Amino acid sequence: MAMYRLLAVALAALLLSTSAQAHAPQAGPNGGKVIHAGANYHVELVASGTTEVVLHLTDMNDKPIAADGYRATAILVVNGQTIRFPMQPGGGSRLVGTAPVAVPAGVRGAVQITTPQGATVQARY
Template identity: 45%
Template sequence: MVPWRLAFAGSLLLALPVCAHEMAGKHGGRVTDAGSYHVELVAKDKTVDVYLLDSSEKPVPAAGFKASAILIVDGKPARVALTPADANRLTGQAQVPLNAAPKGAVQLTAPDGATASGKFN
């Protein structure tokens, strides 16, 4: 193989995990890994919704989960407490309006006490 092709192929392989880590969700947000779960973050104005999914992208009931989102707003962290709303959704209200794709993290505590976090870049 020509050296530049080998280097190009290697750079593609290195980029794959980054591309696969965060993807578009069915509710219009971004999905990332959070331990053994996937979480979809949807932000609209001051409302933050997080949808829980298992590793097969099937909904996980939100009942019994505790969570918080720590999002970056104008360079400062904004903490949003999230509570179960319905089905597989946790929701909360930020103090300030958010953009549609905020950076930050979601921290989960499952009903069994296990914790996990998912990062959004």
């Protein structure tokens, strides 16, 4: 009986770790991390030590989505301080924002995206 419980616990741990890896951030083509946002989007946040932050929008097949009509709010933690700033379409599949301070690569935080239809999705970094 104890052997079956141990086997069940081990199987559950394996399934949970596999699931977590499937949704882990992946390196994106623009140097940022790609995260799922809602059921329909992949978003790549690119920050490189300047005040400009870029968010690249793609569909679940990593095909670029025109950013026209989209907007976002970035909420990031830089040097222990939470900063918040808007992001607007910047051409192509890009949303661009200017942070009040330089934002390092690999920054932690979240981006809330509003679609042209008014729906919101979130990506956490």
